[in-house]
Amino acid sequence: MYLLILINFILLMISIFVMMLASLLSKKMNFDSEKNSPFECGFDPKTSSRLPFSLCFFLIAIIFLIFDIEIALLLPMVNIMKMSNLISFISTLMFFILILILGLYYEWNQGSLNWSN
Structure with a gap:
């Protein structure tokens, strides 16, 4: 009975040690704020969110879905x-x-295959 309690205590201490070691080693350095900022679709998140969206992206997505x-x-x-x-x-x-x-x-008629526009 005492052996079982001792083994459980040792396993608990090893688990706590491994969790503390992992939390110490996984701390992110805050030297570069650009790496910590969110990045999505190539748009700068620090500017206005009401920028005009290019319709070309939408048409490329439609072509991708069809094929x-x-x-x-x-x-x-x-x-x-x-x-x-x-x-x-x-x-x-x-x-x-x-x-x-x-x-x-349909894509050709909508002009989405004309890349010069």
Whole structure:
């Protein structure tokens, strides 16, 4: 019984020692205030938060979503090809390509592919 209490006490002391050592070693130095300031999306947080936001960032995100969803939809095509016949696979693939072409046309029509503006 006394041995169990002694082991628990030793483990408690080791745990406290390790926690104190970790807290002493993990203290951050406050020499550089720029490293401690929040940084998000490349905007300086010390200026006004009502700066005009470039619409180009939003359009790039839309392009990314269209072609990112393309990859997510292409992966199950292998299973569809194994489970169905050739005509249904080609029709599914053509519908998929039609969606991509419509998305690309929409982005082109909105002018988001013109980088000179």
